[in-house]
Amino acid sequence: MSNVKLAVIYYSMGGTNYQLSKWAEEGAKEVGAEVKVLKVPELAPQHVIDENEGWKAHVEATKDVPEVTLDDLEWADAIIFSVPTRYGNMPAQMKQFLDTTGGLWFNGKLINKVVSAMSSAQNPHGGQESTILGLYTTMHHWGALIASPGYTDPVQFTSGGNPYGVSVTVGQDGKMLEDVHAAVKHQAKRTVTIAEWVKKANQ
Amino acid sequence: MSNVKLAVIYYSMGGTNYQLSKWAEEGAKEVGAEVKVLKVPELAPQHVIDENEGWKAHVEATKDVPEVTLDDLEWADAIIFSVPTRYGNMPAQMKQFLDTTGGLWFNGKLINKVVSAMSSAQNPHGGQESTILGLYTTMHHWGALIASPGYTDPVQFTSGGNPYGVSVTVGQDGKMLEDVHAAVKHQAKRTVTIAEWVKKANQ
Amino acid sequence: MSNVKLAVIYYSMGGTNYQLSKWAEEGAKEVGAEVKVLKVPELAPQHVIDENEGWKAHVEATKDVPEVTLDDLEWADAIIFSVPTRYGNMPAQMKQFLDTTGGLWFNGKLINKVVSAMSSAQNPHGGQESTILGLYTTMHHWGALIASPGYTDPVQFTSGGNPYGVSVTVGQDGKMLEDVHAAVKHQAKRTVTIAEWVKKANQ
Amino acid sequence: MSNVKLAVIYYSMGGTNYQLSKWAEEGAKEVGAEVKVLKVPELAPQHVIDENEGWKAHVEATKDVPEVTLDDLEWADAIIFSVPTRYGNMPAQMKQFLDTTGGLWFNGKLINKVVSAMSSAQNPHGGQESTILGLYTTMHHWGALIASPGYTDPVQFTSGGNPYGVSVTVGQDGKMLEDVHAAVKHQAKRTVTIAEWVKKANQ
Structure with a gap:
């Protein structure tokens, strides 16, 4: 089994991307990864x-979830990002965190991290694709290895089929319109598995 | 009313993007545009x-649709592109046509064309966004004015809400899963209207 | 002459994007625009x-430049954004501002703004293109009209030739490696001119 | 040493991307890869x-270079693409080839290929970034592992620093303006090395 260390790093106002992150954790643990949801x-x-009642309630419900630190990035072999779209790009909260990684970057500490990303939006084509692709642009600068799900498993075809990363549409009531539980688990297992290959080769 | 000249340029194997193009023609004509579907x-x-039976039947059914020429680009004030995705990017057929426009480009004949684009895919998030955004990258090189629909009309929220351009998902049976007729008409009217502003100012 | 209202909205640590913004102001004023650099x-x-001495000095040197507000967006007919890259995407500071525009967006107040963008990076191909394209993704959501410079003027060919928007490379000493003064002025004039067409048609 | 099989797949009119491909072959062979330039x-x-004299001469000079086939894709553990930009996106020639891979894709034969890409343009910021990023969009659909160079070696900082893949600017005389020989070799070695990790783990 794997001893891969996976950081699932998310931003969430209403709970969707927190839920996606927890599902990613579930999948990753099934293949033996050590996981931090952050x-x-x-x-x-x-x-x-x-x-904003929903936002306030979510912040309170997740007050014990640790905030990600730069040490977590160094610790991780693999990273999965999960964000809602903000106008077709990641939220400023995630960008601000990424913008603070210059020191790690300068010292080559982000090289060969195996990464993938997930997203959500309120319209069915409201930036689900572009948000993930925008995040990957930054990953190229890191020298990360991008392990998007593509169509590597049949579950992709029943969960919206976003090859860049699992994505969901969130209705007015805050509920996810697609059932992506299995697709998220697949993406997490794939990210961890590839990180395991990288890790073994470098031991 | 408008005397805007609109070229709707499409590639289609099974008829979806031809249908989208015809709906764009319908919308554009309602605001007085002269339209060529090409x-x-x-x-x-x-x-x-x-x-491939479906492909063959579509090719025969549309054998009288004219093939686009470079003269059509020069003629047009506005252009709407409609393409299925091929791995998150436009099909080679459309790219090949765009790649032949170097002479017009060199002579500045593509500047200030008002453009927008539409797309289709077989998965709900199968490249609908990235295909349109990829096409717009080329439009920047032309010096075109990009007039995507955004959320400029409530119809966007009932038709998939792709702000880059109307997009549809096509089922295994070749049928569109979303009703985008009104959204296509809105996009066409918007593209024509903005081209009209540009045209009037330059008369 | 134009009575177009142009907002030049920038983020700068070392002064490059402030300088680009001032050049944009200069060009825009030459075609009669009313300009706010923000x-x-x-x-x-x-x-x-x-x-960080350079950063600190720049912050002090620009302490009288007003901070952009949502009212400035409503006021503007045209907007030019100017940002350094952060890993191939805009800095969190700019994203955070854009993320606060939901109220304007919801009320349709950002529709038909004529926009373009500029960028800088420390490597010659360090995200100059992708940063601008990423910003345009958000502009599609706004329903803005994107008026990138393309190759609409010969100055483009002597200034790096970025068709998405003027960009510069900044050396270790903080100096710009390309002479883009004229290209920035061209982009600003083009953005204003197109906004003038839009404005006239809607009066 | 590696027994990785690398396909370097290029399109070239004037020889630039053929030269980049040969340099990639040189680097890859130094780390023991079996290489096909196609x-x-x-x-x-x-x-x-x-x-077009230059084009004709190049076609004749490379008439013995084999044309890529679908079998080459199945054979390869790693793939490096090299293309000139055409309006910020790959040339139709490359897109047409990619569009013919549907059968391999459907049968999962493109999964976990380790890939990277290179580009050229006539302007310093003429699509070098966007062309590579556009190609990677397609790679996500394949389920490939994207191993861009990032800033994984100091050579990146002396060769234009394109983190998405090595890129060059080609002058009016057809000569490359940057010295990217070492950077191409680094990218090739990195792509091969990561493919070796993947291959070993799957034996």
Whole structure:
């Protein structure tokens, strides 16, 4: 079994990307990975959060989820990112965290991390693809190995078929419109498995 | 009313993008545009087409649709492209046509064309977004004005909500899974209207 | 002459994108635009800025440049964005500002803004293209009209030839390696001119 | 040493991408790979080629380079693509070849290929980045592992620093403006090395 270390790094206001992250954790553990589910720091002021009941409730419900640190990136062999779209690109909260990794980057500490990403949006074609592809642009700068799911498993065809990474559409009621549980688990297992290949070859 | 000249340029194997193009024509005519629906030349050998019944039938059904020429590009004030995805990017047939426009480009004949694009795929997130965005990359090189639909009309929210351009998912039976008729008409009207602004200002 | 209102919105640590913005202002004024040069709010803590002499000096030198507000977006007919790359995508500071525009977006107040963008990077191919294209992805969501420079003027061929928007490479000493002054002015004039066409048609 | 099989697949009119491909072969062989340098089939009619002296000369000079086949894709553990930009996207010739891989794709024969790409353009920022990123979009559909160079070696900083893949600018005289020989070799070695990790783990 794998001793791959996986960091699942997410941003969530309403819980969707937290749920995706937990499913990724579930899949990764099934193939033996050690997993940390980690949130990126919030940029919004507390009073803005407090004005939005769903957001406030989610922040409180996940107050014990650790915030990601630069040490977590160094620790990880593999990383899965999960973000809602904001106008076809990742939220500023995730970008701000990525922008703080210059020191690790300069010292080559992000090279060969095996990565993939997931996304959500409120419209069926509301940036699910472009958000993930935008995140991968940054991963190229890191020298990461990008292990998107493609169509590597039949589950892709029943879960929306986003080859860049699993994505969901979130209805007005905050519920996911597609059943992507199995697809997320597949993506997580694939990311971990490839990281295992990389790790073994470098031991 | 408008005297805008609109070229709707498409590639289609099974009829989806031809249908989208006809709906675009319908919308554009309602705002007074002069419209040409034009197909790009096929690259596949006839014997390959003949082996695929649906493809063969579509080719025969549209044999009277004119093939696009470079003169059509010069003629047009506005252009709408409609293509199925091929691995998240436009089909080679469309790319080959675009690659032949170097002479027009060199002479500045493609500047300020008002453009937008539409797409289709077999999976709900099978490249609908990335195919359109890839086509727009080429439009930047032309010096075109990109007039994607965004969320400029409520119809966007009932038709998949692809802000880059209308897109559809095509089932195994070749039928469109979303009702995008009204959204295509909106996109066409918007493209024509903006071209009209550009045209009036330059008369 | 034009009565177009142009907002030049930038983020800058070392002054490059501030300089590009001032050149854009210069070009835009030559075609009669009313121009505001505006910075996005900083996300970095003051103590981090203070540890970096160049950054600290730039922050002090531009302390009188107004911070952009949502009202500025409503006021503007045209917007030019100018940002350094951060891993092939805009900095979190700019993204955070864009992410706060949901109210304007919901009320359709960002539709038909005429936009273009500029970028800088420390390597000659360090994200100059992808950063601008990433920003345009968001503009599609707004329903903006994207008026990139393409090759609409010969100056493009002497200034790096980035058709998506003017870009520069910044050396270790903080100096721009290409002379893009004229190219920036061209881009600004083009953005304003197209906004003028849109404005006139809608009066 | 490696027994990795590398296919370097290119399109070239003037020789630049053929030269990049030969350098990739050189680097890959130094780490023990078995290498095939392969051209994609031409789409232009012979009479068009004959009217352009440089193009005609290059076609004749490389007439013994084998054309890539679908079998070559199945054979390869790793693939490096090398293409000039055409309006910020790969040439139709390469796209046409990629579009013929549906059978392999359907049977899962393209999964876990380790890939990277290179590009050229006539302007310093003429699509070098976007062309490579566009090609990677297709690779996600394949389920390939994308191993871009990032900044994994100091040579990147002296060769233009394109983290997505090595790129060059080609002057009016057809000569490359940057010295990317060492950077191409590094990219090839990196692609092969990662393919070796994947191969070993799957034996």
